[in-house]
Amino acid sequence: MKSEPSECSIDDLAQAPMQTVPWIGVRNYQARNFMRDAMHPGDGVLFYHSSCPQPGIAGLAEVASAAYVDATQFNAQSPYFDPKSSPENPRWLHVDVRFLRKTRLLNLAEMRTAPALTGMRVLQAGNRLSITPVTEEEWAAVLEILQLPTAAPDTPG
DNA sequence: GCCAACGTTGGC
């Protein structure tokens, strides 16, 4: 999941109440559908800093809720206001995201050099989605590059 | 600031 660090960095996530933030403001149907259909509580999230001097993976997080209605779409004062949406027929959803840990920055250039990551959706030419799927293999490869255990130390197996 | 890529809009 991409986030502009000027909006919400990995440090902001770590310092948020409950270390959890609502992923409000997604206004792209594909990204919305990933949250609605493919993401479930407990799923791992690679937290990616975008539109900044050092784009790349900055930490690990997890999905903390099912998708639910993004209230900002009804707020005319919000930058995420969507006049074509209505509470009776809401258009936009979001999940909550919970902090797991900060990592060293795995920057975009290094991601592109890793053979195991060449297929990552986020690295494909022209990709602009702020939320893209990560395969089990890609997740494991990222953890290996970062020299992190693939499971928490207190997790069996 | 540039620009390629892509999504959305709206006239027809």
Add this chain to the structure above:
DNA sequence: GCCAACGTTGGC
């Protein structure tokens, strides 16, 4: 349903 125009994304 087509497609040109426009807006946005996001690395560089």
